[in-house]
Amino acid sequence: MQFLLNLPGFVFAVFLLALVPGQTVAMVLRQSIVGGKQVAFWSIFGSSSGLIVWGLLSALGLSVVFQKNATAYEILKWAGVSYLVFLSLQTLWQSRKDSGSFEFGNNGSIQSAGSAYRTGLLTNLTNAKGAVFAVAFLPLYVPANFQLGIGVAILGVVWAMVSFSWYSILILSVDRASVWLSRPSVRRGLTVTSGLGIALLALGLALS
Numbered sequence: 001m002q003f004l005l006n007l008p009g010f011v012f013a014v015f016l017l018a019l020v021p022g023q024t025v026a027m028v029l030r031q032s033i034v035g036g037k038q039v040a041f042w043s044i045f046g047s048s049s050g051l052i053v054w055g056l057l058s059a060l061g062l063s064v065v066f067q068k069n070a071t072a073y074e075i076l077k078w079a080g081v082s083y084l085v086f087l088s089l090q091t092l093w094q095s096r097k098d099s100g101s102f103e104f105g106n107n108g109s110i111q112s113a114g115s116a117y118r119t120g121l122l123t124n125l126t127n128a129k130g131a132v133f134a135v136a137f138l139p140l141y142v143p144a145n146f147q148l149g150i151g152v153a154i155l156g157v158v159w160a161m162v163s164f165s166w167y168s169i170l171i172l173s174v175d176r177a178s179v180w181l182s183r184p185s186v187r188r189g190l191t192v193t194s195g196l197g198i199a200l201l202a203l204g205l206a207l208s
Contacts, residue, residue, distance in 0.1 A: 002143040003151060007158065010141045014159045017133060018166040027123045028167050031116060032174040039116045040174070044167040046120025048160040053125065054134035055156015059149040081206045088202060092195035 018024075024047050032040040065072060124130050134156065142151030 003146045006141045006143065010155060011158065011162055013137070013141075014133075014162045015166060017129070018163050023123050023127050023129075024120075024163075024167070025170070027119065028170055029174060031119065032171050035116065037171055037175050039113075040171045041168070042113045042116035043120035043123075044164055044171065046117035046122075047124045047167070048120075048164040049117075050121045050124025050127070051130060051134075051160040051163055052156050054130050055138060055153055055159060058134040058138050059152040059156065061149075078206075081202050085199070085202045088195050088199040092192065092199075 027047070028040060028044060031043040035043075134152075138152045138155045138159075139148060141155055142148050
């Protein structure tokens with residue numbers, strides 16, 4: 001029962017995580033504008049699969065290891081903070097360009113469903129934010145009287161569903177606002193927003 005009571009708070013937390021501009025948001029916008037709605041949906045299917053993978057890895061033992069080894073957890077935490085700071089600075093540096101980091105040339109177009117799926121999958125499997133969240137935060141929403149591995153695995157699936165739902169809304173919005181998003185000044189603004197959002201995420205992780 002307590003596990004079910006924890007779900008609303010968890011859904012809200014992962015929804016806020018999905019809102020933070022970063023790698024996945026950049027990928028979704030790029031795929032939507034370059035490849036169209038269908039390609040973008042295959043990409044978020046891939047990225048959601050990546051979240052399930054992180055959840056399963058955490059359930060299979062990563063969460064237990066880091067709960068018992070504070071040093072290992074701190075190493076992962078500060079590695080994640082360092083990576084996010086680097087990503088933030090890199091993104092803000094790219095805002096010097098007219099279109100920021102959202103350069104949508106034909107060379108970046110991905111047409112096949114398989115390629116789009118792999119792009120989304122790799123985006124999340126190489127995302128430090130996803131790794132840190134799966135290992136450090138998923139176990140916190142599993143009550144002590146609930147089997148940890150099963151609870152983390154379930155939360156991983158819920159996380160993927162919430163993420164897929166939000167990015168689906170984003171794709172449909174981009175489909176309607178493609179002319180507005182094609183403006184270089186708008187894309188440059190998105191780049192700055194992404195960089196600042198990642199910096200705030202790094203700060204929150206560092207202070208946690």
